[in-house]
Amino acid sequence: MPLPTSRPTPSGGSGPDLPTATDSGTGVGAGSTGVGPSHMSPGEFRRCGHAVVDWIADYWQDLPSRPVTPPVTPGQVADRLPAQAPETGEDFGTLLQDLDTLILPGMAHWQHPGFLGFFPMTTSGPAVLAQMLTAGLNAQGMAWATNPAATELEQRVMDWLADLMALPDRFTRGGVIQDTASSAMLVALTAALWRRAGEQWRNHGSGPGYTVYTSTEANCSVHKAVRLSGLGDLQLRRIPVESHTQALRPDLLRQAVEADLSAGLTPVAAIATIGTTSTTAIDPLPAVADICRSHDVWLHVDGAYAGVAAICPELRWINDGLEHADSYSVNTHKWLLTGFECSPMWFADPAAVTQAMTVTQSYLREVTGDPRQAPDYRDWQIPLGRPFRALKLWFTLRWYGADGLRAHLRRGVELARIFADLVRGDDRFEVVAPSPFGLVCFRLRADCSVNAQLLKRLNAGGDILLSSTDVNGRFTLRMAAGGTATTADHIAHAWSRIRAEADRLTGTGHRSG
Structure with missing residues (x-):
């Protein structure tokens, strides 16, 4: 399947104008005098930095409308990239545009609220901003x-x-x-x-x-x-x-x-x-x-x-x-x-x-x-x-405070409990291991091959991602809650998809246990 070439329209607006190769008094990386490269000026950096923050905010806001994993094949992203690095510098607007058109369509979106397959890889606003500061300090x-x-x-x-x-x-x-x-x-x-x-x-x-x-x-x-x-x-x-x-x-x-x-x-x-x-x-x-x-x-x-x-x-x-x-x-x-x-x-x-x-x-x-x-x-x-890793941990602890962190952790545990109760309420399924945190291991009461087919169908839809493991030698599905943006609505949607695919696979409808 070919990668899309058009840049998505951000929901948060176009952001500030970006400097280009024709901006007065600046270059785009190339050194024309032979003395050295033309570095990004503080003014350029400020404008480009605002654009990056806008880009990230738009990305987070638009994530639910994107597929969790990309419909690409190995080599497809690389084939669209030049074989050599550029000889002369390029403007920052082009870099962001290529991020949208060349890279983003090949990304697996770990921050997607439907990304439920692996343990969450959470981030947050204060952590990202602290990471920017860490990069700027570069200590x-x-x-x-x-x-x-x-x-x-x-x-x-x-x-x-x-x-x-x-x-x-x-x-x-x-x-x-x-x-x-x-x-x-x-x-x-x-x-x-x-x-x-x-x-x-x-x-x-x-x-x-x-x-x-x-x-x-x-x-x-x-x-x-x-x-x-x-x-x-x-x-x-x-x-x-x-x-x-x-x-x-x-x-x-x-x-x-x-x-x-x-x-x-x-x-x-x-x-x-x-x-x-x-x-x-x-x-x-x-x-x-x-x-x-x-x-x-x-x-x-x-x-x-x-x-x-x-x-x-x-x-x-x-x-x-x-x-x-x-x-x-x-x-x-x-x-x-x-x-x-x-x-x-x-x-x-x-x-x-x-x-x-x-x-x-x-x-x-x-x-x-x-x-x-x-x-x-x-x-x-x-x-x-x-x-300087401690800076983002410091920012995160201070922004959320202990109460905020506890609320996030408790939400992950509660979402797992909700999902486990849904699974137990359908006698076609079983929960196969204790789930004290945010992970639920479950399976159809069917052959391993049927469970493997169920997982393949679920992940092919693009709206959710689950994963698998073996528990006592049996193919088992994993649902991991706890992502930054995952809510009870996303868990309910995932369960609806699971039941629908189970109906198609087994030819049976929901049966209360």
Whole structure:
């Protein structure tokens, strides 16, 4: 299907006039004197910036009228782009027009209210505006000396968030913002290896003797972290889960750890999950922590999706056992309106990660400080450089306040409850896993092939997007509420579409259970 070529008419007006190549006193990037390029002037930037804000506002406003996913085939977008970069600069109006005509028609719209297939990737006005400010400042926050305000703001907002989530006191002053939970996973595993083997690990590598434990339902980032750490696939132990809750079985974890110890191996780390990707299962942290403490195994808890739910007092039961964790990570860019990428992480003892990660060259001497006074966050992460991520979290926390954030989280939980009740009210369907947060896993009481066909038909319509997983070996559909713009009306529409497609597939109408 060809991409549309006309620019959609924005509902919010045309916005300010944009500078072009003929604007007096300005260029569009090309340097005609040989001295250097003609940069965007402050006046140009102001006019173009207004146009960008108008564009984003119009985009958000018009999203419900767009298809959730694009009707394109691989290579279709690339084929419409020039093979080489331009030799001379182009005006900003042309760039925005090409964004509309070449890029937007090939986008999957994660902010669409009908985007229900994956965990939400939420953003908000204050987060986007803070991201613009971050880009304008373009500060390097690798060390306190390179950006004191960025470092100290990050310390403070991480303590704010820990307090809002009622995290254990042991995480106070132990927070850092990673890019994603995948990076947090690798950093935690690196710290675990250091704590267990110190210089021996640093000098001789991971070797075949160290082992890592997680459930069969853990995120794939665990597997990737084990590979990248040098341990290898054979060192990862995948512990089976309980069939109803889909949570890790601690009895089998204990058996695996003790078997490895008997074989002369060294258990290093265990990864438990609060809200698994497949079904939002919650591993039994107290029991897992007890096993880890018994054998000096580092416990990292992955709360990427669901961890922020603890901001709501009625959901703080998910924190049970966190008081024994060595590290914990969540993604505020998933459910907490902060925009990608922003993954807060806490350490009970930051010394383990800084001792494992610190590498200081001569050119860093002048920006290396005393960690007892202020952290150099380059030693808490994989890259050397780091952006000013704390600014958008600061803006989001202050704009919404705790009450606003709780209202957003509670709406996601309520929308999931509404949807689950609708599913249970039709005896052709079943809910196949607990749904304490914003995700509902459900299926037709039919063969896996029929459920797969149902999902294909639903997603082909363009108005909603669902996804799938396997639960106890059965093809299962996933509906994830919690998007910034998703309301009860969108959930009702999704259920209407699901029932209609089920009618066509099964030849039966709605039947009350």
